[in-house]
Amino acid sequence: MSSESASSNDYGARIEALARQLGLDFYPVSFELVPSSFMTEIAVYGLPVRMRHWSFGVRYIHHLVHQQMGNSRIFEVMFPGNPCHAYMVDSNSLAENTLVTAHVLGHADFAKNNQLFARFIAMAGGRILEQSAARARRIEEALQRHGQERVEAVLDAALALEQHIDVNAELHRAPYPLAAPVKTDSAPGPFRQRYQDLPGEPPAAPAAAPPRPGVPPHAEYDLLWFIARYAPELADWERDIFLAVREESFYFYPVYACQIMNEGWASYWHARLLREARFLPAELYLDAIKSHSDVVRPYAGESQLALSLNPYHLGFSLWERIVERDGVAEARRICREDDDFSFIRNYLDTEMVEQLDLFVYESRKDGETKIVSRDIHAIREAILGAKYNYGAPCIAVSQLNEDGSLVLRHDHLRDGRGLDLSQAERVMEYVGRIWRRPVSLHTVDFRGLARLISYPPRPSGAVV
16 A cells, blocks of 8 residues: 555545544445546446446547546545445545545535435435446346347337436335225215115115226326336336336436535535644645635636536535524535425525626527526526426326327426427337337427327328
């Protein structure tokens, strides 16, 4: 072990002790140093070991291009659970890894105490790395038995729908009931009983059999679950792939829904821990604080306006003000109870918008970019709009016909989004090949005109 690694371990242990002293409460954290290439793979795949698919290769190339252009650098990746797992790049400096250690402890505290994280970790299990590796092994076995073409077709459809889960439902769901609930009459009172017992009164008619409920009995937004349960010709291994992708989507949802809160909380605590870590040498402290400034800065470059939001900067600024104004106890209550939607709507006010110089902009096709609003409501919705419904359009199963054909509907009024029709056609092709019956999607185009996308395709441009 190098002297720098030994120093890093020593400082890490002392920072962890300081974090507990300051009131942070977290599951054990396992830290591991890895090469930058492996860190890139983790960032692209989302997990250290995950099912193989061509789409991850596309993301890997995209990420490498951004790295080579200097637009992104990964210091760490942390996976919440019990225990938490944190990976740090082995080329990080001692100052950077000291900062990362403090940052990860903030994440671990958030993941243990936030109610949304707690609910989803309880459903999906706290050992995501082991679970994802086991799922990857099962899919590798399916590749050996059934061939790449068949397995890849299932993964194409499942990963194209990975955001289409119902986050308000349970991970482990029973199928729809086979019969509608029977409404039982209460026992007759004395008045009704008197007339039922009169001579010559016909006997009460037997209750009619309850009608068989339709499938689905209501609009079903959990497309992965519905296809896994009701696709007419899926083999068990194919259903297993859909359920595996769905389970991982449940695990990732709180990370997505709390990104601003979570990154801001971790940034607030790493800054505070560094500030109160009197045992750090002055030079190391200054280098770590410089790294902190790089992480939470609002701008893409020197004196350059940022046209994309830095969640670290926004979250850090909001938490810093909450703690200063209302205290740590109130901040911890917010940490437990909120997600990004309530956090931004409740705590991003006009004063903070002005302080952070936030605005809504639009870019025209001719390349011109201009500010269109500084209204607080418009800014909140610009931040949150893309996060609604896991960032996916609201698509629901509306009908399963007797011939097995499937009807989907896009609730465009609910999500306020139109569909990219060419992309929707590709997804419908993936779904149709797995459903193995006709599939249709009712949606609207960018003009608000009704459109029908089908697989197998109907005449081009069919209008409903």
